[in-house]
Amino acid sequence: MAVLKSTRMQKKVNYDAKLSKLLDHYTQILIVGADNVGSNQLQHIRQGLRGDSIVLMGKNTMMKRTIRVHAEKTGNKDILNLIPLLVGNVGLVFTKGDLKEVSDVVAKYKVAAPARVGLIAPIDVVVPPGNTGLDPSQTSFFQVLNIPTKINKGTVEIITPVELIMKGDKVGSSEAALLTKLGRKPFSYGLIVQSVYENGSVFSPEVLDLTEDDLAEKFANGLSEVAAFSLAINYPSLAAAPHLIINSYKNLLSLAVATEYSFKYADKVKDYLKDPSKFKVAAAPVSAGGSSASAAGVEKEQKKEEPEESSEEEGGLMGLFD
Template identity: 40%
Template sequence: MGATRAQKEIYFIKLKELISKYPSIFIVNVDNVSSNQMHQIRVALRGKGVVLMGKNTMVRRALRTILSENPQFERLLPHVRGNIGFVFTDKDLKEVREIIVANKIAAPARAGAYAPKDVFALGIPTKIARGTIEISSEVQVVTAGSRIFDSGNAFAPEVLDIDEKVLIDRFMSGIQTIAAISLALNYPTVVSVTHSLVNSYKNLIALCLSTDYMFEGAQKAKEYLENPDAFAAVAAPAAAEAASAAVEAEVEEKAEEKEESDDDMGFGLFD
Protein backbone atom coordinates (compact mmCIF):
# COMPACT_ATOMS: atom_id res chain seq x y z
CA MET A 1 0.00 0.00 0.00
CA GLY A 2 1.42 3.38 -1.04
CA ALA A 3 1.95 6.33 1.25
CA THR A 4 -0.92 8.77 1.72
CA ARG A 5 -0.70 12.43 0.74
CA ALA A 6 -0.28 13.39 4.39
CA GLN A 7 2.55 10.86 4.87
CA LYS A 8 4.32 12.16 1.78
CA GLU A 9 4.09 15.74 2.99
CA ILE A 10 5.52 14.73 6.37
CA TYR A 11 8.35 12.87 4.60
CA PHE A 12 9.14 15.88 2.38
CA ILE A 13 9.28 18.16 5.42
CA LYS A 14 11.52 15.69 7.27
CA LEU A 15 13.90 15.41 4.31
CA LYS A 16 14.17 19.21 3.98
CA GLU A 17 14.91 19.56 7.70
CA LEU A 18 17.66 16.94 7.60
CA ILE A 19 19.24 18.38 4.46
CA SER A 20 19.33 21.88 5.93
CA LYS A 21 20.76 20.62 9.25
CA TYR A 22 23.37 18.07 8.17
CA PRO A 23 26.15 18.77 5.62
CA SER A 24 27.03 15.12 4.88
CA ILE A 25 24.97 12.15 3.73
CA PHE A 26 25.91 8.48 3.55
CA ILE A 27 24.05 6.55 0.85
CA VAL A 28 23.90 3.00 2.18
CA ASN A 29 22.63 -0.21 0.65
CA VAL A 30 19.97 -1.99 2.70
CA ASP A 31 19.57 -5.26 0.80
CA ASN A 32 18.63 -8.10 3.15
CA VAL A 33 18.50 -5.75 6.17
CA SER A 34 15.85 -6.79 8.68
CA SER A 35 13.76 -4.38 10.73
CA ASN A 36 15.55 -5.53 13.89
CA GLN A 37 18.96 -4.88 12.34
CA MET A 38 17.78 -1.44 11.18
CA HIS A 39 16.68 -0.67 14.74
CA GLN A 40 20.12 -1.65 16.04
CA ILE A 41 21.76 0.63 13.48
CA ARG A 42 19.57 3.56 14.53
CA VAL A 43 20.49 2.96 18.17
CA ALA A 44 24.22 2.71 17.36
CA LEU A 45 24.07 5.99 15.41
CA ARG A 46 22.17 7.87 18.10
CA GLY A 47 23.89 11.21 18.61
CA LYS A 48 26.10 10.60 15.56
CA GLY A 49 23.65 10.51 12.65
CA VAL A 50 20.02 10.16 11.57
CA VAL A 51 18.76 7.34 9.35
CA LEU A 52 16.04 8.10 6.78
CA MET A 53 14.44 5.46 4.62
CA GLY A 54 11.85 5.77 1.86
CA LYS A 55 10.74 4.45 -1.49
CA ASN A 56 12.96 5.64 -4.34
CA THR A 57 10.06 7.26 -6.20
CA MET A 58 9.12 9.31 -3.16
CA VAL A 59 12.77 10.15 -2.43
CA ARG A 60 13.34 11.46 -5.97
CA ARG A 61 10.13 13.48 -5.84
CA ALA A 62 11.14 14.96 -2.50
CA LEU A 63 14.60 15.86 -3.80
CA ARG A 64 13.15 17.55 -6.87
CA THR A 65 11.05 19.82 -4.66
CA ILE A 66 14.21 21.32 -3.13
CA LEU A 67 16.33 21.63 -6.29
CA SER A 68 15.32 25.26 -6.84
CA GLU A 69 16.86 26.17 -3.46
CA ASN A 70 19.56 23.48 -3.40
CA PRO A 71 20.58 22.67 -7.00
CA GLN A 72 23.61 20.67 -5.82
CA PHE A 73 21.31 17.82 -4.77
CA GLU A 74 20.61 17.04 -8.41
CA ARG A 75 23.88 15.08 -8.26
CA LEU A 76 22.24 12.84 -5.69
CA LEU A 77 19.38 11.73 -7.95
CA PRO A 78 21.38 9.21 -10.07
CA HIS A 79 22.35 7.35 -6.90
CA VAL A 80 18.76 6.87 -5.74
CA ARG A 81 18.25 3.40 -7.14
CA GLY A 82 17.99 -0.06 -5.66
CA ASN A 83 17.45 -0.62 -1.95
CA ILE A 84 19.18 2.38 -0.39
CA GLY A 85 18.87 4.54 2.68
CA PHE A 86 20.32 7.83 3.90
CA VAL A 87 22.42 8.51 6.99
CA PHE A 88 22.61 12.25 7.71
CA THR A 89 25.50 13.42 9.88
CA ASP A 90 27.60 16.40 10.92
CA LYS A 91 30.15 14.30 12.82
CA ASP A 92 33.49 12.81 11.75
CA LEU A 93 32.81 10.78 8.61
CA LYS A 94 35.32 8.05 9.41
CA GLU A 95 33.78 7.49 12.84
CA VAL A 96 30.23 7.32 11.46
CA ARG A 97 31.33 5.00 8.67
CA GLU A 98 32.92 2.63 11.20
CA ILE A 99 29.63 2.46 13.09
CA ILE A 100 27.72 1.66 9.90
CA VAL A 101 30.21 -0.99 8.80
CA ALA A 102 30.28 -2.54 12.26
CA ASN A 103 26.57 -3.29 11.95
CA LYS A 104 26.86 -5.26 8.71
CA ILE A 105 25.72 -8.88 8.85
CA ALA A 106 26.64 -11.49 6.27
CA ALA A 107 23.76 -12.75 4.11
CA PRO A 108 23.48 -15.28 1.27
CA ALA A 109 24.00 -13.89 -2.24
CA ARG A 110 20.86 -13.44 -4.32
CA ALA A 111 20.31 -12.69 -7.98
CA GLY A 112 20.10 -8.93 -8.54
CA ALA A 113 21.35 -8.06 -5.06
CA TYR A 114 23.81 -5.23 -4.43
CA ALA A 115 27.43 -6.41 -4.05
CA PRO A 116 29.09 -4.99 -0.88
CA LYS A 117 32.50 -6.34 -1.97
CA ASP A 118 34.33 -7.82 -4.94
CA VAL A 119 33.28 -11.39 -5.75
CA PHE A 120 35.52 -13.90 -7.52
CA ALA A 121 34.37 -17.10 -9.16
CA LEU A 122 36.83 -19.80 -8.29
CA GLY A 123 36.85 -22.65 -10.81
CA ILE A 124 37.58 -20.97 -14.16
CA PRO A 125 39.60 -22.74 -15.42
CA THR A 126 40.09 -26.01 -13.55
CA LYS A 127 42.21 -29.11 -13.95
CA ILE A 128 42.14 -32.70 -12.76
CA ALA A 129 44.83 -33.43 -10.16
CA ARG A 130 45.11 -36.73 -8.28
CA GLY A 131 41.54 -37.65 -9.06
CA THR A 132 40.02 -34.33 -7.90
CA ILE A 133 39.02 -31.07 -9.62
CA GLU A 134 41.58 -28.38 -8.75
CA ILE A 135 41.01 -24.63 -9.20
CA SER A 136 43.88 -23.04 -11.09
CA SER A 137 42.87 -19.35 -11.18
CA GLU A 138 40.27 -16.84 -10.01
CA VAL A 139 37.96 -14.68 -12.13
CA GLN A 140 36.33 -11.49 -10.82
CA VAL A 141 32.60 -11.49 -11.50
CA VAL A 142 31.28 -8.59 -9.38
CA THR A 143 32.80 -5.24 -8.38
CA ALA A 144 31.91 -3.51 -5.13
CA GLY A 145 30.36 -0.04 -5.08
CA SER A 146 29.06 2.55 -2.62
CA ARG A 147 28.74 6.32 -2.28
CA ILE A 148 29.03 9.29 0.09
CA PHE A 149 27.38 12.68 -0.51
CA ASP A 150 29.13 15.60 1.18
CA SER A 151 28.32 19.31 0.77
CA GLY A 152 26.94 18.86 -2.72
CA ASN A 153 29.59 16.41 -3.95
CA ALA A 154 29.39 12.63 -4.31
CA PHE A 155 32.42 10.56 -3.26
CA ALA A 156 33.28 6.86 -3.22
CA PRO A 157 33.71 5.54 0.35
CA GLU A 158 37.40 4.82 -0.31
CA VAL A 159 38.15 8.51 0.33
CA LEU A 160 37.68 7.80 4.05
CA ASP A 161 40.54 5.30 3.91
CA ILE A 162 43.00 8.10 3.09
CA ASP A 163 44.87 9.03 6.27
CA GLU A 164 46.14 12.47 7.28
CA LYS A 165 49.74 11.73 6.28
CA VAL A 166 48.70 11.05 2.67
CA LEU A 167 46.71 14.30 2.55
CA ILE A 168 49.59 16.31 4.04
CA ASP A 169 52.12 14.75 1.64
CA ARG A 170 49.93 15.54 -1.37
CA PHE A 171 49.30 19.06 -0.10
CA MET A 172 53.03 19.68 0.38
CA SER A 173 53.74 18.25 -3.08
CA GLY A 174 51.23 20.71 -4.54
CA ILE A 175 52.84 23.60 -2.67
CA GLN A 176 56.30 22.63 -3.92
CA THR A 177 55.01 22.40 -7.50
CA ILE A 178 53.36 25.84 -7.29
CA ALA A 179 56.52 27.34 -5.77
CA ALA A 180 58.69 25.86 -8.55
CA ILE A 181 56.38 27.18 -11.28
CA SER A 182 56.21 30.62 -9.61
CA LEU A 183 60.01 30.84 -9.39
CA ALA A 184 60.43 29.72 -12.99
CA LEU A 185 57.96 32.34 -14.23
CA ASN A 186 59.23 35.07 -11.85
CA TYR A 187 55.64 35.39 -10.66
CA PRO A 188 55.46 35.86 -6.86
CA THR A 189 52.96 33.83 -4.84
CA VAL A 190 52.50 33.18 -1.15
CA VAL A 191 54.36 29.87 -1.35
CA SER A 192 57.25 31.23 -3.43
CA VAL A 193 57.94 34.54 -1.70
CA THR A 194 60.17 32.94 0.98
CA HIS A 195 62.31 31.28 -1.71
CA SER A 196 62.48 34.57 -3.61
CA LEU A 197 63.72 36.41 -0.53
CA VAL A 198 66.39 33.77 0.17
CA ASN A 199 67.53 33.81 -3.45
CA SER A 200 67.67 37.62 -3.42
CA TYR A 201 69.72 37.53 -0.22
CA LYS A 202 72.17 35.11 -1.85
CA ASN A 203 72.41 37.42 -4.88
CA LEU A 204 73.19 40.40 -2.61
CA ILE A 205 75.98 38.46 -0.88
CA ALA A 206 77.40 37.41 -4.26
CA LEU A 207 77.28 41.06 -5.41
CA CYS A 208 79.09 42.24 -2.27
CA LEU A 209 81.81 39.62 -2.69
CA SER A 210 82.52 40.85 -6.20
CA THR A 211 82.32 44.60 -5.41
CA ASP A 212 83.28 47.02 -2.65
CA TYR A 213 79.72 47.29 -1.34
CA MET A 214 79.31 45.54 2.01
CA PHE A 215 76.76 44.80 4.76
CA GLU A 216 76.91 42.67 7.92
CA GLY A 217 75.77 39.37 6.46
CA ALA A 218 78.06 39.67 3.48
CA GLN A 219 80.99 40.69 5.68
CA LYS A 220 80.87 37.35 7.54
CA ALA A 221 80.73 35.43 4.27
CA LYS A 222 83.72 37.42 2.92
CA GLU A 223 85.76 36.81 6.07
CA TYR A 224 85.08 33.07 5.84
CA LEU A 225 86.18 32.90 2.19
CA GLU A 226 89.32 34.92 2.88
CA ASN A 227 90.38 32.86 5.92
CA PRO A 228 88.48 29.55 6.29
CA ASP A 229 91.22 28.14 8.57
CA ALA A 230 90.34 30.70 11.24
CA PHE A 231 86.73 29.46 11.35
CA ALA A 232 87.94 25.86 11.45
CA ALA A 233 90.21 26.67 14.40
CA VAL A 234 87.27 28.19 16.31
CA ALA A 235 84.96 25.25 15.55
CA ALA A 236 87.48 22.53 16.48
CA PRO A 237 87.63 23.21 20.28
CA ALA A 238 83.83 23.26 20.49
CA ALA A 239 83.61 19.92 18.71
CA ALA A 240 86.33 18.43 20.91
CA GLU A 241 84.56 19.66 24.05
CA ALA A 242 81.28 18.09 22.93
CA ALA A 243 83.02 14.77 22.20
CA SER A 244 84.76 14.83 25.59
CA ALA A 245 81.47 15.48 27.38
CA ALA A 246 79.88 12.53 25.57
CA VAL A 247 82.74 10.22 26.62
CA GLU A 248 82.51 11.37 30.26
CA ALA A 249 78.75 10.77 30.29
CA GLU A 250 79.24 7.26 28.91
CA VAL A 251 81.90 6.46 31.55
CA GLU A 252 79.63 7.71 34.35
CA GLU A 253 76.70 5.66 33.02
CA LYS A 254 78.79 2.47 32.97
CA ALA A 255 80.00 3.16 36.51
CA GLU A 256 76.41 3.59 37.73
CA GLU A 257 75.40 0.33 36.05
CA LYS A 258 78.30 -1.48 37.79
CA GLU A 259 77.29 -0.08 41.19
CA GLU A 260 73.67 -1.16 40.70
CA SER A 261 74.85 -4.63 39.70
CA ASP A 262 77.04 -4.92 42.83
CA ASP A 263 74.15 -3.87 45.09
CA ASP A 264 71.96 -6.74 43.87
CA MET A 265 74.02 -9.17 46.01
CA GLY A 266 73.02 -12.02 43.72
CA PHE A 267 69.29 -11.68 44.45
CA GLY A 268 66.60 -11.15 41.87
CA LEU A 269 63.84 -8.57 42.05
CA PHE A 270 61.31 -10.96 43.61
CA ASP A 271 63.69 -13.09 45.82
Protein backbone atom coordinates (compact mmCIF):
# COMPACT_ATOMS: atom_id res chain seq x y z
CA MET A 1 0.00 0.00 0.00
CA ALA A 2 2.84 2.37 0.82
CA VAL A 3 4.37 1.74 -2.59
CA LEU A 4 1.07 2.52 -4.32
CA LYS A 5 0.63 5.73 -2.36
CA SER A 6 4.16 6.87 -3.15
CA THR A 7 3.62 6.05 -6.83
CA ARG A 8 0.38 8.05 -6.95
CA MET A 9 2.00 10.93 -5.13
CA GLN A 10 4.92 10.91 -7.55
CA LYS A 11 2.51 10.97 -10.50
CA LYS A 12 0.74 13.99 -9.01
CA VAL A 13 4.06 15.76 -8.48
CA ASN A 14 5.14 15.03 -12.05
CA TYR A 15 1.80 16.19 -13.43
CA ASP A 16 1.98 19.39 -11.36
CA ALA A 17 5.49 20.11 -12.65
CA LYS A 18 4.48 19.45 -16.27
CA LEU A 19 1.41 21.69 -16.14
CA SER A 20 3.36 24.47 -14.38
CA LYS A 21 6.05 24.32 -17.06
CA LEU A 22 3.46 24.56 -19.83
CA LEU A 23 1.79 27.54 -18.14
CA ASP A 24 5.18 29.29 -18.08
CA HIS A 25 5.99 28.69 -21.75
CA TYR A 26 2.59 29.03 -23.46
CA THR A 27 0.21 31.98 -23.57
CA GLN A 28 -2.32 30.39 -25.96
CA ILE A 29 -4.54 27.54 -24.79
CA LEU A 30 -7.54 25.80 -26.35
CA ILE A 31 -9.97 24.30 -23.84
CA VAL A 32 -11.43 21.23 -25.55
CA GLY A 33 -14.25 18.84 -24.67
CA ALA A 34 -13.22 15.19 -24.80
CA ASP A 35 -16.48 13.26 -24.41
CA ASN A 36 -16.42 9.81 -26.02
CA VAL A 37 -12.83 10.28 -27.23
CA GLY A 38 -10.76 7.13 -26.85
CA SER A 39 -7.06 6.87 -26.04
CA ASN A 40 -6.19 5.66 -29.54
CA GLN A 41 -8.00 8.60 -31.14
CA LEU A 42 -6.30 10.98 -28.70
CA GLN A 43 -2.93 9.57 -29.72
CA HIS A 44 -3.66 10.35 -33.38
CA ILE A 45 -4.61 13.92 -32.43
CA ARG A 46 -1.33 14.33 -30.54
CA GLN A 47 0.59 13.09 -33.58
CA GLY A 48 -1.26 15.52 -35.84
CA LEU A 49 -0.46 18.46 -33.56
CA ARG A 50 3.14 17.47 -32.97
CA GLY A 51 5.53 20.38 -33.43
CA ASP A 52 4.09 23.48 -31.81
CA SER A 53 1.16 22.12 -29.77
CA ILE A 54 0.80 19.86 -26.73
CA VAL A 55 -2.38 18.14 -25.53
CA LEU A 56 -2.69 17.68 -21.77
CA MET A 57 -5.52 15.74 -20.15
CA GLY A 58 -6.15 15.24 -16.46
CA LYS A 59 -8.55 15.51 -13.58
CA ASN A 60 -10.16 18.90 -13.20
CA THR A 61 -9.35 19.07 -9.48
CA MET A 62 -5.64 18.51 -10.15
CA MET A 63 -5.55 21.10 -12.94
CA LYS A 64 -7.38 23.70 -10.81
CA ARG A 65 -5.07 23.13 -7.84
CA THR A 66 -1.93 23.44 -9.98
CA ILE A 67 -3.23 26.65 -11.61
CA ARG A 68 -4.01 28.24 -8.23
CA VAL A 69 -0.63 27.31 -6.74
CA HIS A 70 1.22 28.44 -9.88
CA ALA A 71 -0.62 31.78 -9.87
CA GLU A 72 0.40 32.39 -6.25
CA LYS A 73 4.04 31.49 -6.93
CA THR A 74 4.47 33.54 -10.11
CA GLY A 75 2.01 36.35 -9.43
CA ASN A 76 0.36 35.69 -12.80
CA LYS A 77 -3.29 36.12 -11.85
CA ASP A 78 -4.42 35.96 -15.50
CA ILE A 79 -4.20 32.16 -15.58
CA LEU A 80 -6.93 32.01 -12.91
CA ASN A 81 -9.36 32.74 -15.76
CA LEU A 82 -8.84 29.11 -16.81
CA ILE A 83 -10.41 27.68 -13.66
CA PRO A 84 -14.10 28.42 -14.49
CA LEU A 85 -13.57 26.71 -17.89
CA LEU A 86 -12.50 23.38 -16.38
CA VAL A 87 -15.95 21.81 -16.19
CA GLY A 88 -16.80 18.32 -17.40
CA ASN A 89 -14.52 16.07 -19.41
CA VAL A 90 -12.11 18.66 -20.80
CA GLY A 91 -8.47 18.94 -21.73
CA LEU A 92 -5.97 21.68 -22.57
CA VAL A 93 -4.20 22.21 -25.89
CA PHE A 94 -1.14 24.44 -25.43
CA THR A 95 0.07 25.99 -28.66
CA LYS A 96 2.39 28.62 -30.11
CA GLY A 97 0.93 28.34 -33.60
CA ASP A 98 -1.99 30.05 -35.26
CA LEU A 99 -5.09 29.41 -33.17
CA LYS A 100 -7.36 29.03 -36.19
CA GLU A 101 -5.09 26.48 -37.84
CA VAL A 102 -4.64 24.49 -34.63
CA SER A 103 -8.41 24.51 -34.06
CA ASP A 104 -8.97 23.18 -37.59
CA VAL A 105 -6.44 20.37 -37.02
CA VAL A 106 -8.16 19.39 -33.76
CA ALA A 107 -11.58 19.33 -35.44
CA LYS A 108 -10.26 17.19 -38.30
CA TYR A 109 -9.65 14.11 -36.16
CA LYS A 110 -13.14 12.69 -35.72
CA VAL A 111 -14.20 9.07 -35.55
CA ALA A 112 -17.59 7.73 -36.62
CA ALA A 113 -19.45 5.98 -33.82
CA PRO A 114 -22.66 3.96 -33.56
CA ALA A 115 -25.69 5.18 -31.64
CA ARG A 116 -25.36 3.36 -28.33
CA VAL A 117 -28.23 3.07 -25.88
CA GLY A 118 -28.38 5.91 -23.36
CA LEU A 119 -26.16 8.33 -25.29
CA ILE A 120 -27.28 11.93 -25.75
CA ALA A 121 -27.60 12.54 -29.48
CA PRO A 122 -25.28 15.39 -30.60
CA ILE A 123 -27.16 15.75 -33.91
CA ASP A 124 -30.49 14.87 -35.50
CA VAL A 125 -30.59 11.39 -37.02
CA VAL A 126 -32.77 11.04 -40.13
CA VAL A 127 -33.33 7.71 -41.83
CA PRO A 128 -33.63 8.33 -45.59
CA PRO A 129 -36.16 6.52 -47.79
CA GLY A 130 -34.99 3.58 -49.84
CA ASN A 131 -34.23 -0.11 -49.75
CA THR A 132 -32.78 -1.30 -46.44
CA GLY A 133 -31.62 -4.72 -47.61
CA LEU A 134 -33.42 -6.35 -44.66
CA ASP A 135 -35.74 -9.28 -45.15
CA PRO A 136 -39.47 -8.97 -44.33
CA SER A 137 -39.02 -10.65 -40.93
CA GLN A 138 -37.36 -7.45 -39.68
CA THR A 139 -40.44 -5.27 -40.16
CA SER A 140 -41.16 -5.38 -36.40
CA PHE A 141 -38.36 -2.87 -35.76
CA PHE A 142 -39.96 -0.42 -38.16
CA GLN A 143 -43.43 -0.94 -36.74
CA VAL A 144 -42.26 -0.17 -33.19
CA LEU A 145 -40.80 3.13 -34.39
CA ASN A 146 -43.82 3.94 -36.61
CA ILE A 147 -41.73 3.95 -39.78
CA PRO A 148 -43.83 3.40 -42.92
CA THR A 149 -42.42 0.59 -45.05
CA LYS A 150 -43.31 -1.74 -47.89
CA ILE A 151 -41.97 -5.00 -49.23
CA ASN A 152 -40.19 -4.58 -52.52
CA LYS A 153 -38.46 -7.51 -54.25
CA GLY A 154 -38.27 -9.50 -51.02
CA THR A 155 -36.71 -6.71 -48.89
CA VAL A 156 -38.02 -3.97 -46.63
CA GLU A 157 -38.12 -0.51 -48.19
CA ILE A 158 -38.65 2.74 -46.26
CA ILE A 159 -41.22 4.93 -47.99
CA THR A 160 -40.57 8.39 -46.53
CA PRO A 161 -37.68 10.00 -44.61
CA VAL A 162 -38.04 9.60 -40.85
CA GLU A 163 -36.57 11.75 -38.06
CA LEU A 164 -35.47 8.87 -35.86
CA ILE A 165 -33.57 10.73 -33.12
CA MET A 166 -33.62 14.42 -32.28
CA LYS A 167 -30.59 16.34 -31.06
CA GLY A 168 -30.38 16.27 -27.26
CA ASP A 169 -32.55 13.13 -26.87
CA LYS A 170 -31.35 9.88 -25.36
CA VAL A 171 -30.86 7.01 -27.75
CA GLY A 172 -33.36 4.22 -27.05
CA SER A 173 -32.82 0.50 -27.47
CA SER A 174 -35.11 0.27 -30.52
CA GLU A 175 -33.39 3.17 -32.31
CA ALA A 176 -29.94 1.75 -31.54
CA ALA A 177 -30.94 -1.74 -32.75
CA LEU A 178 -32.41 -0.41 -35.99
CA LEU A 179 -29.38 1.74 -36.82
CA THR A 180 -27.10 -1.22 -36.10
CA LYS A 181 -29.11 -3.43 -38.49
CA LEU A 182 -28.92 -0.69 -41.12
CA GLY A 183 -25.15 -0.51 -40.61
CA ARG A 184 -25.23 3.22 -39.86
CA LYS A 185 -22.89 5.12 -37.56
CA PRO A 186 -24.64 8.48 -37.32
CA PHE A 187 -22.44 10.11 -34.70
CA SER A 188 -18.83 11.29 -34.82
CA TYR A 189 -16.69 12.20 -31.85
CA GLY A 190 -13.50 14.17 -31.38
CA LEU A 191 -12.03 17.02 -29.39
CA ILE A 192 -14.37 20.02 -29.53
CA VAL A 193 -12.96 23.48 -28.87
CA GLN A 194 -15.13 25.07 -26.17
CA SER A 195 -13.13 28.18 -25.25
CA VAL A 196 -9.95 29.99 -26.24
CA TYR A 197 -7.45 31.49 -23.77
CA GLU A 198 -4.86 34.00 -24.96
CA ASN A 199 -2.71 36.19 -22.69
CA GLY A 200 -5.30 36.21 -19.93
CA SER A 201 -8.30 36.83 -22.20
CA VAL A 202 -10.98 34.19 -22.75
CA PHE A 203 -13.26 34.22 -25.78
CA SER A 204 -15.57 31.96 -27.77
CA PRO A 205 -14.11 29.75 -30.54
CA GLU A 206 -16.47 31.43 -33.05
CA VAL A 207 -14.09 34.40 -32.96
CA LEU A 208 -11.50 32.28 -34.75
CA ASP A 209 -13.78 32.09 -37.80
CA LEU A 210 -13.79 35.86 -38.30
CA THR A 211 -11.96 37.07 -41.40
CA GLU A 212 -10.20 40.39 -41.97
CA ASP A 213 -13.23 41.63 -43.90
CA ASP A 214 -15.48 40.77 -40.94
CA LEU A 215 -13.20 42.66 -38.57
CA ALA A 216 -13.08 45.67 -40.89
CA GLU A 217 -16.87 45.71 -41.17
CA LYS A 218 -17.34 45.48 -37.39
CA PHE A 219 -14.77 48.25 -36.86
CA ALA A 220 -16.53 50.49 -39.39
CA ASN A 221 -19.91 49.88 -37.73
CA GLY A 222 -18.48 50.67 -34.32
CA LEU A 223 -16.81 53.81 -35.65
CA SER A 224 -20.06 55.06 -37.18
CA GLU A 225 -21.93 54.44 -33.91
CA VAL A 226 -19.31 56.36 -31.92
CA ALA A 227 -19.49 59.23 -34.40
CA ALA A 228 -23.30 59.31 -34.26
CA PHE A 229 -23.28 59.26 -30.45
CA SER A 230 -20.70 62.04 -30.29
CA LEU A 231 -22.73 64.22 -32.66
CA ALA A 232 -25.94 63.54 -30.73
CA ILE A 233 -24.50 64.75 -27.40
CA ASN A 234 -22.24 67.44 -28.95
CA TYR A 235 -19.12 65.80 -27.56
CA PRO A 236 -16.00 66.04 -29.76
CA SER A 237 -14.24 62.79 -30.62
CA LEU A 238 -11.82 61.59 -33.24
CA ALA A 239 -14.56 59.60 -34.99
CA ALA A 240 -16.83 62.63 -35.21
CA ALA A 241 -14.08 65.10 -36.20
CA PRO A 242 -14.72 64.99 -40.00
CA HIS A 243 -18.45 65.58 -39.48
CA LEU A 244 -17.80 68.43 -37.04
CA ILE A 245 -15.44 70.13 -39.50
CA ILE A 246 -17.93 69.85 -42.38
CA ASN A 247 -20.80 71.11 -40.23
CA SER A 248 -18.69 74.05 -39.04
CA TYR A 249 -17.79 74.91 -42.63
CA LYS A 250 -21.49 74.84 -43.57
CA ASN A 251 -22.31 77.22 -40.71
CA LEU A 252 -19.54 79.65 -41.70
CA LEU A 253 -20.61 79.46 -45.34
CA SER A 254 -24.20 80.28 -44.40
CA LEU A 255 -22.99 83.25 -42.37
CA ALA A 256 -20.81 84.51 -45.23
CA VAL A 257 -23.64 84.25 -47.75
CA ALA A 258 -26.06 86.12 -45.47
CA THR A 259 -23.62 88.93 -44.58
CA GLU A 260 -20.79 90.93 -46.09
CA TYR A 261 -18.25 88.75 -44.30
CA SER A 262 -16.28 86.40 -46.56
CA PHE A 263 -13.31 84.06 -46.55
CA LYS A 264 -11.32 82.05 -49.07
CA TYR A 265 -13.62 79.04 -49.39
CA ALA A 266 -16.75 81.20 -49.49
CA ASP A 267 -15.71 83.60 -52.27
CA LYS A 268 -16.37 81.15 -55.09
CA VAL A 269 -19.81 80.25 -53.76
CA LYS A 270 -20.74 83.93 -53.39
CA ASP A 271 -19.57 84.62 -56.96
CA TYR A 272 -21.83 81.85 -58.26
CA LEU A 273 -24.77 83.20 -56.32
CA LYS A 274 -24.22 86.72 -57.69
CA ASP A 275 -23.99 85.50 -61.29
CA PRO A 276 -25.85 82.15 -61.78
CA SER A 277 -24.92 82.15 -65.47
CA LYS A 278 -21.44 81.01 -64.43
CA PHE A 279 -22.94 77.61 -63.69
CA LYS A 280 -23.55 77.13 -67.44
CA VAL A 281 -20.14 78.25 -68.67
CA ALA A 282 -18.58 74.83 -68.58
CA ALA A 283 -21.55 73.03 -70.05
CA ALA A 284 -22.46 75.59 -72.72
CA PRO A 285 -19.76 74.79 -75.33
CA VAL A 286 -20.45 71.10 -75.10
CA SER A 287 -24.20 71.45 -75.29
CA ALA A 288 -23.92 74.13 -78.00
CA GLY A 289 -21.50 72.00 -79.96
CA GLY A 290 -23.66 68.98 -79.52
CA SER A 291 -26.82 70.85 -80.53
CA SER A 292 -25.12 72.52 -83.49
CA ALA A 293 -23.73 69.22 -84.66
CA SER A 294 -27.08 67.54 -84.31
CA ALA A 295 -28.77 70.46 -86.05
CA ALA A 296 -26.23 70.31 -88.85
CA GLY A 297 -26.84 66.61 -89.20
CA VAL A 298 -30.59 67.16 -89.35
CA GLU A 299 -30.16 69.89 -91.97
CA LYS A 300 -27.95 67.62 -94.08
CA GLU A 301 -30.48 64.83 -93.90
CA GLN A 302 -33.25 67.23 -94.84
CA LYS A 303 -31.22 68.53 -97.77
CA LYS A 304 -30.62 64.99 -98.95
CA GLU A 305 -34.25 64.04 -98.61
CA GLU A 306 -35.76 67.21 -100.14
CA PRO A 307 -34.47 66.78 -103.74
CA GLU A 308 -35.74 63.21 -103.85
CA GLU A 309 -39.16 64.24 -102.61
CA SER A 310 -39.30 67.19 -105.08
CA SER A 311 -38.22 65.00 -107.98
CA GLU A 312 -40.85 62.45 -107.10
CA GLU A 313 -43.50 65.16 -106.83
CA GLU A 314 -42.41 66.75 -110.11
CA GLY A 315 -42.33 63.41 -111.80
CA GLY A 316 -45.76 62.63 -110.45
CA LEU A 317 -47.17 65.96 -111.70
CA MET A 318 -45.59 65.59 -115.09
CA GLY A 319 -46.98 62.11 -115.43
CA LEU A 320 -50.39 63.33 -114.35
CA PHE A 321 -50.63 66.13 -116.94
CA ASP A 322 -48.87 64.21 -119.67
